[in-house]
Amino acid sequence: DVTDKSAYDFKSLGMVTSAGWSDVDGDGKKDLVVVGDWMAPTIFKNNGRRLSKISTSLDALTGWWNTLEIADLDGDGDDDFVIGNKGNNTSYKTSKEAPMALYVNDFDNNGTIEQILTRTIEGKNVPIALKREITNQLASLKKKNLKFSDYAEKSMADLFEKEVLENSMLKKAVMSESIVVINNGNTQYAISILPKEVQFSCVCGIHCVDINNDGNLDLLLGGNKYGYKPQFSRQDANYGSLLLGDGKGNFAWEPYATSGFFVDGEIKSIKILKTKSGLKSVIVARNNEQPKLFKIND
Numbered sequence: 001d002v003t004d005k006s007a008y009d010f011k012s013l014g015m016v017t018s019a020g021w022s023d024v025d026g027d028g029k030k031d032l033v034v035v036g037d038w039m040a041p042t043i044f045k046n047n048g049r050r051l052s053k054i055s056t057s058l059d060a061l062t063g064w065w066n067t068l069e070i071a072d073l074d075g076d077g078d079d080d081f082v083i084g085n086k087g088n089n090t091s092y093k094t095s096k097e098a099p100m101a102l103y104v105n106d107f108d109n110n111g112t113i114e115q116i117l118t119r120t121i122e123g124k125n126v127p128i129a130l131k132r133e134i135t136n137q138l139a140s141l142k143k144k145n146l147k148f149s150d151y152a153e154k155s156m157a158d159l160f161e162k163e164v165l166e167n168s169m170l171k172k173a174v175m176s177e178s179i180v181v182i183n184n185g186n187t188q189y190a191i192s193i194l195p196k197e198v199q200f201s202c203v204c205g206i207h208c209v210d211i212n213n214d215g216n217l218d219l220l221l222g223g224n225k226y227g228y229k230p231q232f233s234r235q236d237a238n239y240g241s242l243l244l245g246d247g248k249g250n251f252a253w254e255p256y257a258t259s260g261f262f263v264d265g266e267i268k269s270i271k272i273l274k275t276k277s278g279l280k281s282v283i284v285a286r287n288n289e290q291p292k293l294f295k296i297n298d
Helices: 010-013 131-137 146-150 163-164 196-200
Strands: 015-022 033-041 040-044 051-054 067-070 080-084 102-104 112-122 125-126 169-171 179-183 188-195 204-209 218-221 240-244 250-253 269-273 280-286 292-295
Touching: 015 067, 033 067, 051 169, 067 179, 067 204, 080 218, 131 146, 146 218, 196 240, 196 250, 204 280, 218 269
Parallel strands: 204 269
Antiparallel strands: 015 033, 033 040, 040 051, 067 080, 080 179, 102 112, 102 169, 112 125, 179 188, 204 218, 218 240, 240 250, 269 280, 280 292
């Protein structure tokens, strides 16, 4: 294990979901781009000997990033990114002004680490968990004999001592939209939110390909996640998306009737298959279901 020597900053990475190599600064060396849950898109500079985290204009964009695709979307010769997130069609919303947060600590000192998910209400971090869920997990709160009406008004600061919260790991997510990231050079990036149809659910699979043969890269996207508790509702409103690119980093959603790309289920990955004769097809991998295949018409 050479992590300490070659990539020491990996120790504080967090919950990584996807990564890819990209020469972000044009020095001829591939740098590492990493995304994940409760973290911002993070870039590790490659100096030929080790990978070191660098500061970029993406550092504040914490979210629940599921997947990363790297391609030159605006034709200027450098790599841009498409990053899949949770989407906006969720029970709880997040933003820079009112972020969702995750507290991690052994709150009752029993040797077991707990996680408490919160949302912002009137500037306070309020637990999302139902009263019975949190009191069953934390006996110290059960002893307070909280009524349901009392618990509904309690913030984390009301439920726990200041010292406990200060010693907790705190993660925040300020963005839920899936995005396009255009590389403007010098670690500066321009962010574009993908069309509203993409935000109906999470995006877990992305592939960049010129579908309509106009010389511009287009996007094939898919997602959905079913494994949520009933009170959160599963994410199932993504039936795949084809976004047509203009070669400048802008993308327009193509209706299903004209795109022909309609896929149900939990989409995990989208790839292009090529035959020896040059024919191309789209293969879509789905959780607990057979893959689905689409022919690309000339």
